[in-house]
Amino acid sequence: MNSRVGKAILSLVIIMLPWKISAQAENPVLSDNPSGYLLLDKGLQYRITKSINSMYNFDFPTAERDFAVIMYQYPEHPLPDFLMALGYWWRIEVDVTNTRFDNIFIQYLDRANEKAQRMFDRDPKNKEAAFFLAAGYGFQGRLYSERKSWTKAAWAGRNALKYMELSRGETEFNPELLLGDALFNYFSVWIPENYPLLRPVMALFPKGNKQLGLQQLETVATNAFYTRVEAQYFLFRLYASEEKRPYEALQISEYLHSKFPNNPYFHRSYARHLYTVGRWTESVKQSTEILERIDQRQYGYESNSGRYAAFYVAEYYNRIGQKSEAKKYYLKTVAYGEESESQESGYYLHALIQLGKMETEAKNKVQAKKYFDQVKKYAKRKHPAHKEARDFIKRNKL
Incomplete structure (x- = not known):
């Protein structure tokens, strides 16, 4: 498989995912948490905000001490392992050609996926479990596509798509889930425009809307609690290259x-x-x-x-x-x-x-x-x- 074409296919799978637990919250909404989902616990969100800010600022020791406390308090929940994995993803993101963090990154994602799978097996309607499985497999697929391990990437991507669909329908998770919709709307149009050979493949997916995707991405970048920074990251990359809006x-x-x-x-x-x-x-x-x-x-x-x-x-x-x-x-x-x-x-x-x-x-x-x-x-x-x-x-x- 041509590496650029293969990466484009895998990118489509990965960009459709709702990337979770990845940004600071500047104005958290103070409301009840009737679902009981840990992600929607407002007190925990404040603590996660501090930790994730440390992570994004490359103060990993501070962030990981906080993540370890969460792991101690919630040993069976996928959240702390996923946060640890996310910290290693940002170490990788600085130079994706360097493989020294690959193993520990995958190990933390495997642990998060195993815990989320146990939650899901106990209750197949658990949107939070599906939420983590979609994100966990998505990040695995993204790394494997960078490493040109196409079989592993395709397997991870299929799992990610399956659990992404199962995670939908919980309104409290919006606008976090909107990031996945935004990226799908944008890139499902962008990929066939830039890779004509993939047009038959893209015909199997729902029709996207690139302008709507960009608007949704801007909404997430402004209003999201967890995914704000990830949306901003995608926005400045798209503004700089595809959209020719360098000042933005x-x-x-x-x-x-x-x-x-x-x-x-x-x-x-x-x-x-x-x-x-x-x-x-x-x-x-x-x-x-x-x-x-x-x-x-x-x-x-x-x-x-x-x-x-x-x-x-x-x-x-x-x-x-x-x-x-x-x-x-x-x-x-x-x-x-x-x-x-x-x-x-x-x-x-x-x-x-x-x-x-x-x-x-x-x-x-x-x-x-x-x-x-x-x-x-x-x-x-x-x-x-x-x-x-x-x-x-x-x-x-x-």
């Missing part, structure tokens, strides 16, 4: 970075969006801070974030004509790209092209040829960087 993407990433200043994913996204809208000096400031945090070995700041940050700084210096500084940071981009094994990434390839041009200007054609050969080695032939490297070599007789 910047607004969300700026908020998330200010709320969770030690989250490296939000930090580099903020730097990226500043760069995209032309606020280069501010992007350089944020990028330099990212690089300093990497040098200081601050938790979560690693080579993948360094590749982004170094590139933005390099581009800035190149624009203002400070070639020696630009070269320094392009070399950092390349070094971080190799450390994170991201040689096929656009930033890595563009940095090599710029270095090749600089060496050509310096009459160092041998070194320039090496840089362009690296581009040809790592870029696919249809990639714009591959064509640019070929054309430059030909024009300059390297």
